[in-house]
Amino acid sequence: MKKVDLIHFDFFKHISTDCLKDIVYKYELPKYVYSKKVITESLISLRGNLPPMFEIFYAQKSNPNKNILRHINSLGISCDTASQGEIRAALESGFESEKIMFTGPSKREPELEYAVEKEIFSVNIESVQELMLLDKIAERYGKKQNILVRFNPNYETGEQTRIIGGSGVSKFGIDIEQADDFFVQYQKSKHVSLLGIHIFNSSQILDWEKIYNNTKNVINTAKELSEKYSFKVSYIDLGGGFGIPYGTDEKHLDIKSLGISLTKLVSDKVYNEFLNGVKLIFEPGRFLSGASGIYLAKVQYKKISRGKEILLIDGGIHHFLRPVLLGASHPVVNLSAYYEGREKEKTYMVAGPLCTSLDAYGEDVVLLETKPGDVIAFMNAGAYGYTESMPYFLSHPHAEEIFLD
Numbered sequence: 053m054k055k056v057d058l059i060h061f062d063f064f065k066h067i068s069t070d071c072l073k074d075i076v077y078k079y080e081l082p083k084y085v086y087s088k089k090v091i092t093e094s095l096i097s098l099r100g101n102l103p104p105m106f107e108i109f110y111a112q113k114s115n116p117n118k119n120i121l122r123h124i125n126s127l128g129i130s131c132d133t134a135s136q137g138e139i140r141a142a143l144e145s146g147f148e149s150e151k152i153m154f155t156g157p158s159k160r161e162p163e164l165e166y167a168v169e170k171e172i173f174s175v176n177i178e179s180v181q182e183l184m185l186l187d188k189i190a191e192r193y194g195k196k197q198n199i200l201v202r203f204n205p206n207y208e209t210g211e212q213t214r215i216i217g218g219s220g221v222s223k224f225g226i227d228i229e230q231a232d233d234f235f236v237q238y239q240k241s242k243h244v245s246l247l248g249i250h251i252f253n254s255s256q257i258l259d260w261e262k263i264y265n266n267t268k269n270v271i272n273t274a275k276e277l278s279e280k281y282s283f284k285v286s287y288i289d290l291g292g293g294f295g296i297p298y299g300t301d302e303k304h305l306d307i308k309s310l311g312i313s314l315t316k317l318v319s320d321k322v323y324n325e326f327l328n329g330v331k332l333i334f335e336p337g338r339f340l341s342g343a344s345g346i347y348l349a350k351v352q353y354k355k356i357s358r359g360k361e362i363l364l365i366d367g368g369i370h371h372f373l374r375p376v377l378l379g380a381s382h383p384v385v386n387l388s389a390y391y392e393g394r395e396k397e398k399t400y401m402v403a404g405p406l407c408t409s410l411d412a413y414g415e416d417v418v419l420l421e422t423k424p425g426d427v428i429a430f431m432n433a434g435a436y437g438y439t440e441s442m443p444y445f446l447s448h449p450h451a452e453e454i455f456l457d
């Protein structure tokens with residue numbers, strides 16, 4: 053791993069050094085720290101570049117912190133949820149029902165009941181059986197529930213690490229080859245109303261052309277289905293997938309080029325008539341929350357094992373599993389060493405307190421020379437950090453979270 057400089061990270065542009073020093077030197081660690089301004093800036097760049105017919109739903113699963121949810125709600129966008137708990141959190145954070153969507157491959161009956169009772173914008177159907185169950189529930193409640201149908205397409209977007217999956221066997225959505233089965237059942241379902249389709253098969257995409265091509269493919273699929281099964285498409289949900297650079301050798305997604313090309317695409321005469329009045333939806337998670345967060349931990353001990361210097365920190369995979377789960381490279385910086393102006397670099401193994409050798413962040417982490425008591429920061433930890441971990445293993449205290457203006 054290469055040594056990284058604070059200058060690479062939006063997080064440090066938006067948080068004053070004094071404020072961060074306070075946290076580093078005075079607060080109990082380990083901790084997640086989130087920056088409100090980074091979230092706002094990410095949303096401004098997305099909103100400012102996408103054509104107006106695109107609506108944005110924040111994928112709450114990337115970070116369900118209540119302060120983040122309240123802030124995102126105040127910015128006027130909607131919320132994509134994946135469980136009853138997430139629907140509840142969205143409502144408690146101020147999102148109106150008609151701004152909440154519910155997606156997930158194995159929703160339980162009480163969750164569907166809750167969604168219907170709360171009259172959310174859409175339940176996204178992922179199997180024919182689920183359609184039948186939802187229809188029954190809506191009948192019981194005397195309501196008509198809006199739905200999107202999620203299809204598993206036969207094309208790839210090109211995600212590098214398997215997070216959502218590609219075009220093969222998938223637990224997500226209904227195989228596009230089985231669309232007949234869905235529409236036959238839909239004709240018999242009198243208590244649901246189909247608003248459109250949902251296709252999302254890739255996460256962490258950094259190449260704007262892949263997102264562009266995927267968008268075009270999904271619009272084509274929606275058009276073909278609408279013609280074949282004679283139904284009116286009002287919404288096309290393209291999922292999330294907007295990546296952020298984790299390694300210092302990765303580049304930011306070129307949102308500007310994506311926006312320019314999407315603007316041309318949606319005004320192309322091939323699509324003009326079909327897309328008239330249609331809303332396109334993106335559900336970014338990581339793009340909005342990822343760069344907003346860091347995970348701070350303190351070096352407790354330093355020791356040598358068979359010639360290798362090991363930093364033993366008080367944080368670990370019980371709070372921050374992602375780097376180990378996905379083999380993802382999260383840059384690490386020694387903040388104490390930066391603040392004290394140390395210059396010499398060294399390579400360390402960095403490991404946490406859990407009794408498993410899985411609890412280690414690499415054997416070749418390059419840091420400014422590090423001492424016990426130093427505070428190190430794992431960067432870009434705002435998405436899939438706090439919640440995609442294993443907090444109950446070994447009964448350590450849970451990580452605290454701070455949300456900074």
Ligand SMILES: Cc1ncc(COP(=O)(O)O)c(C=O)c1O
Binds near residue numbers: 132
């Ligand atoms: C249905 C759905 N929408 C949106 C997202 C958010 O993806 P990302 O964080 O890559 O934008 C996910 C992630 O798993 C998802 O499953």
